[in-house]
Amino acid sequence: MRNTLVLNAGYEPLSTVSLQRAVVLVLQDKAVVEQAHPVRVMRGTGVELPVPRVIRLRRYVRVPFRQRAAWSRRGVLARDQHRCAYCGRRATTVDHLVPRSRGGADSWLNTVAACAEDNQRKADRTPEQAGMAVLRQPFEPTPEASLMLALGLRRTDAGEWAGWLPLSA
Ligand SMILES: [Zn+2]
Structure with missing residues:
Protein backbone atom coordinates (compact mmCIF):
# COMPACT_ATOMS: atom_id res chain seq x y z
CA MET A 1 0.00 0.00 0.00
CA ARG A 2 1.33 3.45 -0.88
CA ASN A 3 2.73 5.67 1.84
CA THR A 4 1.34 8.96 3.03
CA LEU A 5 3.58 11.63 4.55
CA VAL A 6 2.58 12.79 8.03
CA LEU A 7 3.37 16.36 9.08
CA ASN A 8 3.30 17.55 12.64
CA ALA A 9 0.87 20.34 13.53
CA GLY A 10 3.70 22.80 12.79
CA TYR A 11 4.24 21.31 9.31
CA GLU A 12 7.48 19.45 10.11
CA PRO A 13 7.61 16.04 8.44
CA LEU A 14 7.29 13.30 11.06
CA SER A 15 6.95 9.98 9.39
CA THR A 16 5.29 8.12 6.59
CA VAL A 17 2.35 5.85 7.25
CA SER A 18 0.34 3.48 5.11
CA LEU A 19 -2.65 4.89 3.27
CA GLN A 20 -4.79 2.83 5.63
CA ARG A 21 -3.32 4.56 8.71
CA ALA A 22 -3.62 7.96 7.07
CA VAL A 23 -7.32 7.46 6.42
CA VAL A 24 -7.90 6.30 9.99
CA LEU A 25 -6.13 9.41 11.33
CA VAL A 26 -8.33 11.64 9.16
CA LEU A 27 -11.52 9.76 10.04
CA GLN A 28 -10.65 10.00 13.73
CA ASP A 29 -10.18 13.72 13.31
CA LYS A 30 -6.55 13.50 14.42
CA ALA A 31 -5.28 14.79 11.08
CA VAL A 32 -6.37 16.87 8.11
CA VAL A 33 -5.56 16.22 4.46
CA GLU A 34 -3.00 18.75 3.24
CA GLN A 35 -2.44 17.27 -0.17
CA ALA A 36 -4.59 14.74 -1.95
CA HIS A 37 -4.28 12.71 -5.09
CA PRO A 38 -5.64 14.88 -7.91
CA VAL A 39 -7.93 12.21 -9.25
CA ARG A 40 -8.36 9.27 -6.96
CA VAL A 41 -10.97 9.25 -4.21
CA MET A 42 -11.90 6.66 -1.63
CA ARG A 43 -15.50 5.78 -1.08
CA GLY A 44 -16.98 4.64 2.20
CA THR A 45 -20.57 4.39 3.35
CA GLY A 46 -22.11 7.51 1.87
CA VAL A 47 -18.84 9.44 2.16
CA GLU A 48 -16.08 10.27 -0.25
CA LEU A 49 -12.56 11.09 0.80
CA PRO A 50 -9.70 12.23 -1.38
CA VAL A 51 -6.77 9.81 -1.35
CA PRO A 52 -4.36 11.53 1.06
CA ARG A 53 -0.75 12.00 0.01
CA VAL A 54 0.18 14.37 2.81
CA ILE A 55 -1.71 14.76 6.07
CA ARG A 56 -1.07 17.09 9.00
CA LEU A 57 -1.78 16.31 12.63
CA ARG A 58 -4.28 18.61 14.31
CA ARG A 59 -2.42 18.50 17.58
CA TYR A 60 1.33 18.86 18.01
CA VAL A 61 2.95 15.60 19.11
CA ARG A 62 6.43 15.10 20.42
CA VAL A 63 7.87 12.29 18.37
CA PRO A 64 11.62 12.23 18.45
CA PHE A 65 13.43 11.90 15.13
CA ARG A 66 15.01 8.59 15.70
CA GLN A 67 14.65 5.23 14.14
CA ARG A 68 14.32 3.40 17.42
CA ALA A 69 11.37 3.92 19.69
CA ALA A 70 12.23 4.48 23.35
CA TRP A 71 11.26 1.49 25.49
CA SER A 72 8.59 1.97 28.13
CA GLY A 131 7.84 -24.33 30.87
CA MET A 132 5.68 -21.49 29.54
CA ALA A 133 5.19 -20.96 25.81
CA VAL A 134 5.36 -17.42 24.45
CA LEU A 135 2.37 -17.03 22.14
CA ARG A 136 3.75 -13.99 20.32
CA GLN A 137 7.38 -13.07 19.85
CA PRO A 138 8.15 -9.53 20.97
CA PHE A 139 9.23 -7.03 18.30
CA GLU A 140 10.63 -3.55 18.14
CA PRO A 141 7.99 -1.06 16.98
CA THR A 142 8.67 0.59 13.63
CA PRO A 143 8.75 4.42 13.39
CA GLU A 144 5.18 4.23 12.09
CA ALA A 145 4.06 2.11 15.02
CA SER A 146 5.82 4.51 17.41
CA LEU A 147 3.89 7.40 15.93
CA MET A 148 0.65 5.46 16.34
CA LEU A 149 1.54 4.77 19.98
CA ALA A 150 2.29 8.48 20.51
CA LEU A 151 -1.10 9.34 19.01
CA GLY A 152 -2.84 6.78 21.17
CA LEU A 153 -4.03 4.90 18.10
CA ARG A 154 -4.34 1.18 18.61
CA ARG A 155 -3.35 -1.32 15.98
CA THR A 156 -6.92 -2.57 15.81
CA ASP A 157 -8.20 0.88 14.85
CA ALA A 158 -7.08 0.07 11.32
CA GLY A 159 -10.17 -2.14 11.23
CA GLU A 160 -12.10 1.05 10.48
CA TRP A 161 -10.52 0.82 7.07
CA ALA A 162 -12.95 -1.95 6.21
CA GLY A 163 -15.48 -0.66 3.73
CA TRP A 164 -13.16 2.00 2.32
CA LEU A 165 -11.93 1.26 -1.17
CA PRO A 166 -9.66 3.38 -3.31
CA LEU A 167 -11.58 4.16 -6.51
CA SER A 168 -10.68 6.09 -9.60
CA ALA A 169 -12.85 9.14 -9.98
ZN1 LIG B 1 -1.59 -14.68 31.27
Missing part, protein backbone atom coordinates in the same frame (compact mmCIF):
# COMPACT_ATOMS: atom_id res chain seq x y z
CA ARG A 73 6.22 -0.27 30.07
CA ARG A 74 3.27 1.61 28.63
CA GLY A 75 4.70 1.13 25.16
CA VAL A 76 5.06 -2.63 25.67
CA LEU A 77 1.44 -2.92 26.85
CA ALA A 78 0.26 -0.87 23.87
CA ARG A 79 2.42 -2.85 21.43
CA ASP A 80 0.94 -6.11 22.72
CA GLN A 81 -2.54 -4.61 22.85
CA HIS A 82 -2.79 -5.42 26.57
CA ARG A 83 -2.85 -9.14 25.81
CA CYS A 84 -0.86 -11.57 27.93
CA ALA A 85 1.95 -13.23 25.94
CA TYR A 86 1.37 -16.49 27.81
CA CYS A 87 -2.40 -16.92 27.95
CA GLY A 88 -3.85 -14.17 25.73
CA ARG A 89 -6.01 -12.70 28.48
CA ARG A 90 -5.93 -9.07 29.53
CA ALA A 91 -2.45 -8.00 30.63
CA THR A 92 -1.66 -5.28 33.11
CA THR A 93 2.00 -6.04 33.81
CA VAL A 94 5.22 -6.25 31.80
CA ASP A 95 7.29 -9.43 32.01
CA HIS A 96 11.01 -9.65 31.26
CA LEU A 97 11.74 -12.85 29.29
CA VAL A 98 15.23 -12.94 30.75
CA PRO A 99 14.51 -11.65 34.26
CA ARG A 100 16.17 -8.41 35.28
CA SER A 101 17.75 -10.21 38.22
CA ARG A 102 19.63 -12.31 35.63
CA GLY A 103 20.79 -9.35 33.62
CA GLY A 104 17.76 -9.11 31.32
CA ALA A 105 17.41 -5.68 29.74
CA ASP A 106 14.54 -3.21 29.63
CA SER A 107 14.23 -3.64 25.89
CA TRP A 108 11.51 -4.23 23.32
CA LEU A 109 12.80 -7.70 22.52
CA ASN A 110 13.15 -8.80 26.14
CA THR A 111 9.74 -7.72 27.40
CA VAL A 112 6.17 -8.81 26.80
CA ALA A 113 2.80 -7.89 28.23
CA ALA A 114 1.63 -10.43 30.82
CA CYS A 115 -1.30 -10.92 33.15
CA ALA A 116 -0.42 -10.62 36.83
CA GLU A 117 -0.94 -14.35 37.47
CA ASP A 118 1.38 -15.52 34.68
CA ASN A 119 3.96 -12.91 35.64
CA GLN A 120 3.90 -14.22 39.18
CA ARG A 121 3.93 -17.87 38.10
CA LYS A 122 6.92 -17.34 35.81
CA ALA A 123 8.71 -15.49 38.61
CA ASP A 124 12.49 -15.35 38.35
CA ARG A 125 12.83 -17.75 35.43
CA THR A 126 13.02 -17.66 31.65
CA PRO A 127 9.95 -18.98 29.77
CA GLU A 128 11.89 -22.19 28.99
CA GLN A 129 12.77 -22.75 32.64
CA ALA A 130 9.17 -22.08 33.64
Whole structure:
Protein backbone atom coordinates (compact mmCIF):
# COMPACT_ATOMS: atom_id res chain seq x y z
CA MET A 1 0.00 0.00 0.00
CA ARG A 2 1.33 3.45 -0.88
CA ASN A 3 2.73 5.67 1.84
CA THR A 4 1.34 8.96 3.03
CA LEU A 5 3.58 11.63 4.55
CA VAL A 6 2.58 12.79 8.03
CA LEU A 7 3.37 16.36 9.08
CA ASN A 8 3.30 17.55 12.64
CA ALA A 9 0.87 20.34 13.53
CA GLY A 10 3.70 22.80 12.79
CA TYR A 11 4.24 21.31 9.31
CA GLU A 12 7.48 19.45 10.11
CA PRO A 13 7.61 16.04 8.44
CA LEU A 14 7.29 13.30 11.06
CA SER A 15 6.95 9.98 9.39
CA THR A 16 5.29 8.12 6.59
CA VAL A 17 2.35 5.85 7.25
CA SER A 18 0.34 3.48 5.11
CA LEU A 19 -2.65 4.89 3.27
CA GLN A 20 -4.79 2.83 5.63
CA ARG A 21 -3.32 4.56 8.71
CA ALA A 22 -3.62 7.96 7.07
CA VAL A 23 -7.32 7.46 6.42
CA VAL A 24 -7.90 6.30 9.99
CA LEU A 25 -6.13 9.41 11.33
CA VAL A 26 -8.33 11.64 9.16
CA LEU A 27 -11.52 9.76 10.04
CA GLN A 28 -10.65 10.00 13.73
CA ASP A 29 -10.18 13.72 13.31
CA LYS A 30 -6.55 13.50 14.42
CA ALA A 31 -5.28 14.79 11.08
CA VAL A 32 -6.37 16.87 8.11
CA VAL A 33 -5.56 16.22 4.46
CA GLU A 34 -3.00 18.75 3.24
CA GLN A 35 -2.44 17.27 -0.17
CA ALA A 36 -4.59 14.74 -1.95
CA HIS A 37 -4.28 12.71 -5.09
CA PRO A 38 -5.64 14.88 -7.91
CA VAL A 39 -7.93 12.21 -9.25
CA ARG A 40 -8.36 9.27 -6.96
CA VAL A 41 -10.97 9.25 -4.21
CA MET A 42 -11.90 6.66 -1.63
CA ARG A 43 -15.50 5.78 -1.08
CA GLY A 44 -16.98 4.64 2.20
CA THR A 45 -20.57 4.39 3.35
CA GLY A 46 -22.11 7.51 1.87
CA VAL A 47 -18.84 9.44 2.16
CA GLU A 48 -16.08 10.27 -0.25
CA LEU A 49 -12.56 11.09 0.80
CA PRO A 50 -9.70 12.23 -1.38
CA VAL A 51 -6.77 9.81 -1.35
CA PRO A 52 -4.36 11.53 1.06
CA ARG A 53 -0.75 12.00 0.01
CA VAL A 54 0.18 14.37 2.81
CA ILE A 55 -1.71 14.76 6.07
CA ARG A 56 -1.07 17.09 9.00
CA LEU A 57 -1.78 16.31 12.63
CA ARG A 58 -4.28 18.61 14.31
CA ARG A 59 -2.42 18.50 17.58
CA TYR A 60 1.33 18.86 18.01
CA VAL A 61 2.95 15.60 19.11
CA ARG A 62 6.43 15.10 20.42
CA VAL A 63 7.87 12.29 18.37
CA PRO A 64 11.62 12.23 18.45
CA PHE A 65 13.43 11.90 15.13
CA ARG A 66 15.01 8.59 15.70
CA GLN A 67 14.65 5.23 14.14
CA ARG A 68 14.32 3.40 17.42
CA ALA A 69 11.37 3.92 19.69
CA ALA A 70 12.23 4.48 23.35
CA TRP A 71 11.26 1.49 25.49
CA SER A 72 8.59 1.97 28.13
CA ARG A 73 6.22 -0.27 30.07
CA ARG A 74 3.27 1.61 28.63
CA GLY A 75 4.70 1.13 25.16
CA VAL A 76 5.06 -2.63 25.67
CA LEU A 77 1.44 -2.92 26.85
CA ALA A 78 0.26 -0.87 23.87
CA ARG A 79 2.42 -2.85 21.43
CA ASP A 80 0.94 -6.11 22.72
CA GLN A 81 -2.54 -4.61 22.85
CA HIS A 82 -2.79 -5.42 26.57
CA ARG A 83 -2.85 -9.14 25.81
CA CYS A 84 -0.86 -11.57 27.93
CA ALA A 85 1.95 -13.23 25.94
CA TYR A 86 1.37 -16.49 27.81
CA CYS A 87 -2.40 -16.92 27.95
CA GLY A 88 -3.85 -14.17 25.73
CA ARG A 89 -6.01 -12.70 28.48
CA ARG A 90 -5.93 -9.07 29.53
CA ALA A 91 -2.45 -8.00 30.63
CA THR A 92 -1.66 -5.28 33.11
CA THR A 93 2.00 -6.04 33.81
CA VAL A 94 5.22 -6.25 31.80
CA ASP A 95 7.29 -9.43 32.01
CA HIS A 96 11.01 -9.65 31.26
CA LEU A 97 11.74 -12.85 29.29
CA VAL A 98 15.23 -12.94 30.75
CA PRO A 99 14.51 -11.65 34.26
CA ARG A 100 16.17 -8.41 35.28
CA SER A 101 17.75 -10.21 38.22
CA ARG A 102 19.63 -12.31 35.63
CA GLY A 103 20.79 -9.35 33.62
CA GLY A 104 17.76 -9.11 31.32
CA ALA A 105 17.41 -5.68 29.74
CA ASP A 106 14.54 -3.21 29.63
CA SER A 107 14.23 -3.64 25.89
CA TRP A 108 11.51 -4.23 23.32
CA LEU A 109 12.80 -7.70 22.52
CA ASN A 110 13.15 -8.80 26.14
CA THR A 111 9.74 -7.72 27.40
CA VAL A 112 6.17 -8.81 26.80
CA ALA A 113 2.80 -7.89 28.23
CA ALA A 114 1.63 -10.43 30.82
CA CYS A 115 -1.30 -10.92 33.15
CA ALA A 116 -0.42 -10.62 36.83
CA GLU A 117 -0.94 -14.35 37.47
CA ASP A 118 1.38 -15.52 34.68
CA ASN A 119 3.96 -12.91 35.64
CA GLN A 120 3.90 -14.22 39.18
CA ARG A 121 3.93 -17.87 38.10
CA LYS A 122 6.92 -17.34 35.81
CA ALA A 123 8.71 -15.49 38.61
CA ASP A 124 12.49 -15.35 38.35
CA ARG A 125 12.83 -17.75 35.43
CA THR A 126 13.02 -17.66 31.65
CA PRO A 127 9.95 -18.98 29.77
CA GLU A 128 11.89 -22.19 28.99
CA GLN A 129 12.77 -22.75 32.64
CA ALA A 130 9.17 -22.08 33.64
CA GLY A 131 7.84 -24.33 30.87
CA MET A 132 5.68 -21.49 29.54
CA ALA A 133 5.19 -20.96 25.81
CA VAL A 134 5.36 -17.42 24.45
CA LEU A 135 2.37 -17.03 22.14
CA ARG A 136 3.75 -13.99 20.32
CA GLN A 137 7.38 -13.07 19.85
CA PRO A 138 8.15 -9.53 20.97
CA PHE A 139 9.23 -7.03 18.30
CA GLU A 140 10.63 -3.55 18.14
CA PRO A 141 7.99 -1.06 16.98
CA THR A 142 8.67 0.59 13.63
CA PRO A 143 8.75 4.42 13.39
CA GLU A 144 5.18 4.23 12.09
CA ALA A 145 4.06 2.11 15.02
CA SER A 146 5.82 4.51 17.41
CA LEU A 147 3.89 7.40 15.93
CA MET A 148 0.65 5.46 16.34
CA LEU A 149 1.54 4.77 19.98
CA ALA A 150 2.29 8.48 20.51
CA LEU A 151 -1.10 9.34 19.01
CA GLY A 152 -2.84 6.78 21.17
CA LEU A 153 -4.03 4.90 18.10
CA ARG A 154 -4.34 1.18 18.61
CA ARG A 155 -3.35 -1.32 15.98
CA THR A 156 -6.92 -2.57 15.81
CA ASP A 157 -8.20 0.88 14.85
CA ALA A 158 -7.08 0.07 11.32
CA GLY A 159 -10.17 -2.14 11.23
CA GLU A 160 -12.10 1.05 10.48
CA TRP A 161 -10.52 0.82 7.07
CA ALA A 162 -12.95 -1.95 6.21
CA GLY A 163 -15.48 -0.66 3.73
CA TRP A 164 -13.16 2.00 2.32
CA LEU A 165 -11.93 1.26 -1.17
CA PRO A 166 -9.66 3.38 -3.31
CA LEU A 167 -11.58 4.16 -6.51
CA SER A 168 -10.68 6.09 -9.60
CA ALA A 169 -12.85 9.14 -9.98
ZN1 LIG B 1 -1.59 -14.68 31.27
